[in-house]
Amino acid sequence: MTADAASEPVPSLRRFAQRHELTTTALCAQIVAGGEHSISVRKPAVAADNLARIVGAMLRLANRSGFAGMTLRELATASGLSLGGLYAYIRSKDELAQIVQRQIGRTLHRVLDDTLAEVAGPRERLAAAVRAHIYVTEALRDWFFFLYMEAHHLAAPRRREAMAMERASETVLADIIRAGQAAGHYRALAPEPAAGLIKAMLQDWYLKRRKHGDRGLDVDAYAAMVIAAAEAHLTAEP
Numbered sequence: 632m633t634a635d636a637a638s639e640p641v642p643s644l645r646r647f648a649q650r651h652e653l654t655t656t657a658l659c660a661q662i663v664a665g666g667e668h669s670i671s672v673r674k675p676a677v678a679a680d681n682l683a684r685i686v687g688a689m690l691r692l693a694n695r696s697g698f699a700g701m702t703l704r705e706l707a708t709a710s711g712l713s714l715g716g717l718y719a720y721i722r723s724k725d726e727l728a729q730i731v732q733r734q735i736g737r738t739l740h741r742v743l744d745d746t747l748a749e750v751a752g753p754r755e756r757l758a759a760a761v762r763a764h765i766y767v768t769e770a771l772r773d774w775f776f777f778l779y780m781e782a783h784h785l786a787a788p789r790r791r792e793a794m795a796m797e798r799a800s801e802t803v804l805a806d807i808i809r810a811g812q813a814a815g816h817y818r819a820l821a822p823e824p825a826a827g828l829i830k831a832m833l834q835d836w837y838l839k840r841r842k843h844g845d846r847g848l849d850v851d852a853y854a855a856m857v858i859a860a861a862e863a864h865l866t867a868e869p
Contacts (some may be wrong), residue, residue, distance in 0.1 A: 634742070638764070643766075644746070644766055644850050647763075647766045648726060648766070648770040649772070650739075650741050651687050651738075651767075653738070653742075653766075653767060653770035654677065654770070655686055655687060655770055655771075655774075655785065656679065656680070656683045656821075658734050658738060658771070658774075659679045659680075659682040659683040660675070661734065661737075662677040662679075662682060662730055662734050663675050663678045663679045663682060665806060665833055667701050667730075668721075668726075669720075669721065670682065670719065670720050670724065671719045671720075672719055672720070676713040677736050681710070681712065681716075681720060682720055683716070684710045684711060684712070685706065685710045685712070685717065685720055685721070685727070686709075686730075686731060686774075688706055688709035688710040689701070689706055689709075689731075690773045690777050691709065691776075692705060692706060692709055692775065693775070693781055694776070694777070695779075696779070698724070698728070698777070698784050698785075699781075701724065703723075703724065704813065705719060705803060706724075706727075714826065717718060720841070725785070725786045725789065726783050727807070728781075728786075728789050729788075729789060729792075730791055731774060731777070731778070731840075732778055732785075732792055732793060732796070733769065733792070735774050735775065735778060735796070736792070736795075736796040736799070738767065738771070739767055739796070739800060740768050740799065740868070742763055742766075743763055743800070743803055745765065746759050746760070746763040746804075747759060747760060747763075752814075753807055753808075753810040753811030753814055753816055753817070754811060754816055754862070755809045756810070757804070757807045757808070757811065757862075757865075759831065759856070760803060760804060760807060760860045761833065761854055761857050761858050762851075762854045764800065764833045765833060765836050765850060765853065765854045765856075765857070766850065768833070768834075768836060768837040769836065769837065769850045772837045772840065774809050776837055776838065777790070778793060779834065779837075779838060781800075782815060784811060793818070797830065800830060800833075801823065801826040801827055801830050802826070804822075804825075804826035804829050804830065805822040805823050805825070805826040806822075806823055808822040808826060808865065811823050811865065817865040817866060818865065818866060818868070823867060825861075825864065828861075828864065829861050830856070831839075832857045832860065833857065834852055836850070836857075849867040
């Protein structure tokens, strides 16, 4: 498989993204509906569309020249809005980063909860959690890449929120590992470090996606590899 082929959405990912509404437009509509923002535009559809343009422009600019060096004037121009129009949506770069960060945290939490609610058995739950996590980060790759790469440039409260979001997903994995140990499926080891190892493999997909594509891995092949590696580690004889 070529790198280009690996970049094409696989059918299972496409269905998953549609089911869980994993698009920038859908997430921005959820942000507007949630009301935790300073958006003063009264028409929700217009607000969601423009917010999607703002978020998309921010992700492009941050990827090109870094979030720290991005100005609101540059963001307005890249979004196709006037500076005054931009202020109808955000008061500062920090507010925009907060909006993106919180929505990503809510989305990952929601999707993992919805996915695991349908699965019984620790081993099946671990596989489902791994696959769901990778699918979410693939569908929203630019959002996750931004948060990971720019976390150290964000204001201190945003950095703390980023760390809390990472710990939350590790806690989901650690709880599954504990259940597997209680059921006799997994060997005795500390669940939290094991969950951290799995989390690192999950992050590697969106941080080094081109490398994995060059090796012929699509999103499902990578998910299967992580599941197999996790199972091998959790069941290996000490």
